[in-house]
Amino acid sequence: MNFGGPMPRRSIQCLSELRTHCARWLEPLENLAMSILYFFHPACRLHETSPGHPENGARLDAINDQLIASGVDPWLMSREAPAVTREQLERVHATAYLDALENAAPAESICYLDPDTVIGPHSIEAARHAAGAVVAAVDAVMTGDPRRAFCAVRPPGHHATRTRAMGFCLYNNVAVGTAHALAEYGLERVVVVDFDVHHGNGTEDIFHDEARVFMASSFEKDLWVESSPQKAGDNMLWLEFAPGTQSAAYRERFEKELLPAVDAFRPQLLMISAGFDAHHDDEISHLYLTSEDYGWLTQKLTEIADPHCEGRLVSVLEGGYNLAALGRSVAAHLNALLD
Template sequence: MQKWHPEAPARLDEINDRLLASGVSPCLRHLDAPNASDVDVLRVHTPEYLAYLKEHVPREGYFSIDNEETSMNPHTLRAAYSAAGAGILAIDEIMAGHALNAFCAVRPPGHHAERGRAMGFCFFNNLAIAARYAIEKFKLKRIAVIDFDVHHGNGTEDIFKNDPHIVMCSFFQYPLYPNCGIANVASNMFNTPVPAFTKSDVIRNIVQNKWLPVLEDFKPEMVLISAGFDAHREDEMGQMDLVEKDYEWITKQLMEVAKRHSQGRIISFLEGGYSLSALGRSVTAHIKALASL
């Protein structure tokens, strides 16, 4: 991405700095992600789309995919392969019993990437690639996808609509980019659009009264989270009113579901979150909840 772009390396730097400053980092096991393979990517993306990305990696400068907000530099595609590989590594670690849950601090994010289209800073759908890998390699039959980004996870919905292995629960500000998620919603998608300036009590009510009954009925074998932190009140990408305590609370609710049905197995993927201080604080609260710290 370009230097002015909000989806910047400083996001991961802020997360790492906050984890260190809070004393959380030494309590965690840190792993470097391998690259996903083309086989992994092609479980969710079309061959034509992957070929298009490879053909348009610039030697220098930037290539615009759909606008200046989603563009590739010479290193972007390599970073996208690594971001997707993080989820695959997390699946392997958890299914081998080496970890109970995981947070994938990755960029570029993934939940706007559709089967054949990059958009919204996203190139590969990291969560979807991991989910398909888990279904194929470990024969999981029920995976719950949770998306609490301020923007609708249109790419994940595009990939998983009507998939019997998946239920997806989300809230998102509407109207707001990408201005979808309210029409022709598939039966396995449980979308809750909310207006600008929605406060935490409304979101907690959605989780308790809409998400949790769906998850209890589905009994997921694994929970995957698209963890966007741009619904924070300090983030100018949206106009919602969440704070760190809300992300901690949501995480704990999902952990209880995972304890009952998924042997505690949760993998969380970084999506949005562009106010650096709020992002660092929110991710730290999220990870502390996952690690029971």
């Protein structure tokens, strides 16, 4: 053994080889820690709406195209979503409602459930996989790595109440996933942050009296009367923004009011209803956020998830109807989840 002199050349070579082998072995683990689970299902593309309807399959295409163009795609671990079970749906929806929804699905063409909400031959299948994606995402982040997941699914869900489809939504996807986390993992504190430009009235309806869930919703005031919030309970926080609100004012209230309330709840799992329709290019609303704002608010939420939840976070697509803005905003959102 040589304790004082230079290391023999063969030892140096062996050490170099060891480092090379270790780097090759560690690289997949490093990539895993830096990746995001990306849940999808082809059926979600087949959910039909009427011509000109803002909620259509081209939304998913726009997201996929932008994720490739922005360089985010290689960091995504794609998973095809399973279908939700009836038991999982009945945790948040009434049995009679589920039966009526299935009976309403036409064999051909489309049927309007209300002036905004459409159901077609493939809609139930799409909705089952959309809700199933969130259940699978919860299972994944609760039991292993990566600890962050995004569900690129449609139809959206946050307007669906316990007994009613509305606002483009059939099943309340984020609520199904949240209820699954409570039932299967015994969690005592789950936060749902909804930053869609419309209030998540369906999620409010389902969890209004559930002390284990804290819901924080930021939205444009009086944008859509059907989603107007009720009086917030102790487990709910509303951030109403006046039409015309721009980035600086939005960020200030988000940081001073919403984030401290979420942090104080000390969530064991963070769920996001990720709507991107408050973007200044989205004609459905009158707020003026940018794609960079979505990256900023996402990073702020990860700073809460990391210490409280060990990073466990599931994000679920809701609104966003200007295709270019939607793609850029989702890319910014996922980039922030990676960071």
